[in-house]
Amino acid sequence: MAKKPTRSRSGSTRRSAAPKSRSSRSSKARKQSRGALWRWRLLQLSIIGAAVLIAWMFYLNAVVRERFEGQRFTVPARVYSEAQELYAGAPVSADQVESLLQALGYRQTGDLGQSGRYLRRGQTLSIHTRSFDFWDSPEPARRLELDFSQGSLVNMVTSAGQPVLVARLDPLFIGQIYPGSGEDRLLLPIDEVPQSLIDGLIAVEDRRFYQHWGISPVGIARALWANVTSASIAQGGSTLTQQLVKNMYLTADQTLWRKGNEALMALLMEWHYSKEQILEAYLNEIYIGQQGRRSINGFGLGAQFFFGSPLRSLNIHQQALLVGLIKGPSYYNPRRNPDQAMARRNVVLSVWREAGVITQAEYDRALASGLDISDVPGDASYPAFMDLVRRQLDQGYRRQDLLAEGLTIFTTLDPLAQNHLETVLPDGLAALETSYNLNTDTLEGAAIVTRPSTGDVLAITGGRKPELAGFNRALDARRQVGSLMKPAVYLAALEAGYTLATQVSDAPVQVASANGDLWEPRNFDRESHGSPLLVDAFSHSYNQATARLGMEVGLAEVFDVIDRLGVSERLPAVPSVMLGAVDLSPFHVAQMYQTIAGNGFYSPLNAIRAVVHPDNGVLQRFDLQVEQRFAPEQMYLVQEALHRVTLEGTARSLQWRLPQSWWLAGKTGTTDDNRDAWFAGYSSDRQAVVWVGRDGNEPTPLTGSTGALPIWADIMAGLKPNQERRGQPATVVRVPVNAQGAQVSERCDNQRVLPFLAGSEPPGRRGCSGSPDPSSDDEGGGWWQRLFN
Amino acid sequence: MATAVQLKYRGRVCPFYGRLVWVLLSVFWFSGCVSVPVDQPDDPRLSTWERKEERAGQPIETPIATRSSLVDSLQRSARERAAVGQWDQAEALLLRALRIEPQAADLYLQMAELKLRKGDTAGATQIARKGLTYAETGGDLAADLQRFVQPE
Numbered sequence: 001m002a003k004k005p006t007r008s009r010s011g012s013t014r015r016s017a018a019p020k021s022r023s024s025r026s027s028k029a030r031k032q033s034r035g036a037l038w039r040w041r042l043l044q045l046s047i048i049g050a051a052v053l054i055a056w057m058f059y060l061n062a063v064v065r066e067r068f069e070g071q072r073f074t075v076p077a078r079v080y081s082e083a084q085e086l087y088a089g090a091p092v093s094a095d096q097v098e099s100l101l102q103a104l105g106y107r108q109t110g111d112l113g114q115s116g117r118y119l120r121r122g123q124t125l126s127i128h129t130r131s132f133d134f135w136d137s138p139e140p141a142r143r144l145e146l147d148f149s150q151g152s153l154v155n156m157v158t159s160a161g162q163p164v165l166v167a168r169l170d171p172l173f174i175g176q177i178y179p180g181s182g183e184d185r186l187l188l189p190i191d192e193v194p195q196s197l198i199d200g201l202i203a204v205e206d207r208r209f210y211q212h213w214g215i216s217p218v219g220i221a222r223a224l225w226a227n228v229t230s231a232s233i234a235q236g237g238s239t240l241t242q243q244l245v246k247n248m249y250l251t252a253d254q255t256l257w258r259k260g261n262e263a264l265m266a267l268l269m270e271w272h273y274s275k276e277q278i279l280e281a282y283l284n285e286i287y288i289g290q291q292g293r294r295s296i297n298g299f300g301l302g303a304q305f306f307f308g309s310p311l312r313s314l315n316i317h318q319q320a321l322l323v324g325l326i327k328g329p330s331y332y333n334p335r336r337n338p339d340q341a342m343a344r345r346n347v348v349l350s351v352w353r354e355a356g357v358i359t360q361a362e363y364d365r366a367l368a369s370g371l372d373i374s375d376v377p378g379d380a381s382y383p384a385f386m387d388l389v390r391r392q393l394d395q396g397y398r399r400q401d402l403l404a405e406g407l408t409i410f411t412t413l414d415p416l417a418q419n420h421l422e423t424v425l426p427d428g429l430a431a432l433e434t435s436y437n438l439n440t441d442t443l444e445g446a447a448i449v450t451r452p453s454t455g456d457v458l459a460i461t462g463g464r465k466p467e468l469a470g471f472n473r474a475l476d477a478r479r480q481v482g483s484l485m486k487p488a489v490y491l492a493a494l495e496a497g498y499t500l501a502t503q504v505s506d507a508p509v510q511v512a513s514a515n516g517d518l519w520e521p522r523n524f525d526r527e528s529h530g531s532p533l534l535v536d537a538f539s540h541s542y543n544q545a546t547a548r549l550g551m552e553v554g555l556a557e558v559f560d561v562i563d564r565l566g567v568s569e570r571l572p573a574v575p576s577v578m579l580g581a582v583d584l585s586p587f588h589v590a591q592m593y594q595t596i597a598g599n600g601f602y603s604p605l606n607a608i609r610a611v612v613h614p615d616n617g618v619l620q621r622f623d624l625q626v627e628q629r630f631a632p633e634q635m636y637l638v639q640e641a642l643h644r645v646t647l648e649g650t651a652r653s654l655q656w657r658l659p660q661s662w663w664l665a666g667k668t669g670t671t672d673d674n675r676d677a678w679f680a681g682y683s684s685d686r687q688a689v690v691w692v693g694r695d696g697n698e699p700t701p702l703t704g705s706t707g708a709l710p711i712w713a714d715i716m717a718g719l720k721p722n723q724e725r726r727g728q729p730a731t732v733v734r735v736p737v738n739a740q741g742a743q744v745s746e747r748c749d750n751q752r753v754l755p756f757l758a759g760s761e762p763p764g765r766r767g768c769s770g771s772p773d774p775s776s777d778d779e780g781g782g783w784w785q786r787l788f789n
Numbered sequence: 790m791a792t793a794v795q796l797k798y799r800g801r802v803c804p805f806y807g808r809l810v811w812v813l814l815s816v817f818w819f820s821g822c823v824s825v826p827v828d829q830p831d832d833p834r835l836s837t838w839e840r841k842e843e844r845a846g847q848p849i850e851t852p853i854a855t856r857s858s859l860v861d862s863l864q865r866s867a868r869e870r871a872a873v874g875q876w877d878q879a880e881a882l883l884l885r886a887l888r889i890e891p892q893a894a895d896l897y898l899q900m901a902e903l904k905l906r907k908g909d910t911a912g913a914t915q916i917a918r919k920g921l922t923y924a925e926t927g928g929d930l931a932a933d934l935q936r937f938v939q940p941e
Contacts, residue, residue, distance in 0.1 A: 085885070085888075085889065087857070087859045087889070088857075088859070089857055089859070135881075136877070136878055136881035136882070137878065137881075165858060165859050165862045166859050166862065166863070451888065451891075452891075453887055453888070453891035453892075454884065454887065454888065454891075456888075598919070599919065599922040600922075601915070601918070601919045601922075618877065621877065621881070622884070623880070624880075624884060624887075624900065624916070625912075626915045626916055626918075626919045627915055628915060628918050628919070632918075632921070632922040684891070684892075685888075685891040685892075724891070724892045726892060726922055726923055727923070727925060727926075729922070729926070730926030730927065
């Protein structure tokens with residue numbers, strides 16, 4: 001605009017005055033016209049801009065209101081354990097029931113007039129149970145007299161002496177969760193938050209909180225000045241309201257667009273809600289820590305997480321640390337960076353003193369205090385199990401259902417089994433460290449207990465510190481499983497027509513893979529064992545024989561069996577998978593062995609029994625799912641082979657670790673350099689999987705037999721599975737065989753009776769040595785033995 | 790004051806109070822209640838259990854000699870719930886029983902029947918197949934379970 005007249009003037013110096021005058025008028029008119037046009041365009045733009053801004057404000061307004069009100073009044077889902085069934089014959093002791101009553105908060109007293117009370121006299125328990133609305137039916141409160149003997153409940157009557165068939169104790173409340181999100185918090189109303197923390201928060205984060213309308217020009221100017229003078233972004237000008245907006249709705253991006261939205265939303269929030277409401281939301285929402293995938297939000301949960309105490313019981317120095325964490329939860333994490341955390345806390349304390357939040361004496365005391373945090377993150381009960389519940393809710397339930405408020409979630413957790421597991425695993429690992437002269441706390445472990453008949457997960461622990469909510473090894477530790485994979489090879493062989501008495505070569509074997517690599521598995525003892533029977537190769541866990549067998553049967557067939565057993569992971573198509581060179585979690589292994597314990601029927605492992613909406617009733621409930629994946633007869637043979645492992649194979653120490661009358665089946669697993677020790681097995685309707693190793697995958701001196709098995713045995717000893725065993729299928733016959741797998745007389749020495757599918761048993765009866773002459777004297781030890789038989 | 794009484798007749802309940810109700814009862818007795826068709830042993834709508842009861846002419850108390858009275862009780866309650874169409878509650882009761890006696894084949898039979906009534910034929914077949922792994926070979930129970938595996 002400025003240059004054109006200049007050019008015009010220079011270009012018209014030799015023209016006459018009249019045209020010059022006309023030209024000047026015309027130019028002026030054009031200028032006026034152009035100016036009007038620009039003004040008009042500006043007005044149009046302003047109107048459009050205002051319309052867009054208004055529309056955008058409407059949108060932001062809706063976002064602010066919806067989320068804020070939803071968040072502020074969200075009632076978390078309450079999660080309950082399985083209820084303890086009481087009936088004559090229930091396999092629980094008086095001690096176990098009493099410990100459960102104590103966990104449930106029952107009070108021991110002679111006055112049983114109110115529900116929630118009990119009295120223990122020797123092996124008798126008098127209980128006034130509480131009523132409870134279960135998802136399937138209500139359970140009334142009642143007075144019960146329970147008599148126990150030898151570890152089980154033998155009689156149950158009312159206080160009037162009337163027999164009671166069955167009663168359920170109220171389930172154990174095990175925590176609350178926000179099923180729709182990965183966040184965790186412990187909602188607190190503002191009047192339960194210490195005043196010193198509120199004052200201190202405002203003093204540190206937003207001194208003009210009660211004066212501004214969501215944004216603070218003074219604060220922005222101060223921050224700007226501080227940043228300019230320090231030549232860095234040293235201070236933020238965000239108000240508490242802006243921080244809350246950022247936390248609730250926006251990302252942490254440092255962009256103008258985000259800052260603009262933040263300011264608009266802060267204004268809208270202040271317009272809609274009182275300062276107290278905003279402050280309460282802030283106290284419950286602000287992000288102050290992270291543990292794995294779990295985000296720690298709000299001061300209530302923060303207090304529990306860092307100090308293991310409720311918020312209102314925190315000292316000044318602890319409150320100051322929590323407030324200080326807001327600036328950088330990761331950088332000031334007191335467990336990881338204690339020095340930075342201490343420095344930050346002290347800065348906060350000095351601000352509090354200057355602002356008059358605390359006195360000089362309080363300041364001095366607080367400054368002299370250590371960080372005072374708990375050794376381990378305090379948490380709700382059973383974090384590993386709760387982790388599984390969260391994941392299964394995410395996978396199997398509709399998100400809109402889960403976002404409903406006040407849900408009740410009934411789970412499969414057996415508190416007695418869980419508490420037992422949480423004792424046995426750490427004790428077992430400590431005992432191993434002592435026995436093998438290992439440094440303390442260097443071994444890790446994970447375990448899972450399930451109920452094969454239904455696939456219920458009864459107990460789970462993700463590490464030797466079960467109260468920790470961190471890395472859940474039971475679900476997330478992917479470790480090589482070693483010989484735990486062998487049942488798949490033998491099952492494939494049985495399906496292909498092999499029998500338990502088929503001889504297999506245990507000679508050294510080499511397998512060339514598609515890319516030319518040579519796989520040469522060796523036995524654990526570095527020796528070959530001739531041609532053992534299939535059942536012996538399995539029970540002694542011979543690698544060479546298994547590799548040969550797998551290659552004879554076919555890799556595709558073995559992989560198909562692995563898939564049908566329930567291993568949904570994508571496995572590398574290499575032969576070493578047959579010997580367990582594949583990374584699976586304890587949960588995967590439990591799913592795989594569940595199909596074996598379930599007689600060849602796949603049932604998905606589940607942790608949730610029902611989800612109940614406060615108004616709409618049961619949203620979803622457990623439905624027994626079974627899917628036949630294998631012939632029950634063939635699975636019976638594999639179960640027999642697994643049983644032999646516990647009688648004469650790598651797990652034979654179970655014969656003295658557990659009552660000999662128990663029918664047990666299981667498999668050890670050990671990986672290269674003893675990096676992983678496994679045991680997976682079951683007895684009747686209880687299955688357990690145990691993994692022991694190191695987080696860094698370093699070698700250990702432990703095998704499946706010496707590392708995981710003792711812990712498994714201790715778990716089972718506490719679970720006391722009732723000893724029922726499925727009957728033998730009609731199509732299975734039992735035949736005595738000798739060491740070569742030939743059918744012999746049952747009177748022969750060293751004969752063993754093995755099950756066979758009818759028609760697949762070894763042909764004919766031979767002499768005890770396997771010779772074709774049945775009348776030979778070596779049968780049954782001679783004529784005198786026959787005489788007495 | 791009249792005392793509340795409940796008269797159960799083939800699963801149906803006829804409440805009555807005092808003399809007036811006795812009159813009504815008579816009416817019901819000769820018309821309402823008895824006018825409902827009595828279940829026949831071969832009625833395909835009946836469960837295996839109910840058919841057996843019909844054939845026997847009286848309730849059968851225990852299917853297995855050694856079974857616990859608790860499981861019996863849960864099974865009976867499950868049948869009562871199923872009779873009034875409360876499938877979920879019936880199934881929940883059976884699952885409670887199964888957790889106590891996980892190898893009871895007759896529980897699988899009852900569950901298979903329940904699934905079939907709910908229209909889940911495939912589920913009924915699978916449950917019955919698993920029940921067969923616990924049933925005594927050649928017994929009545931195995932034959933009943935077999936019906937779900939190979940429908941007639």
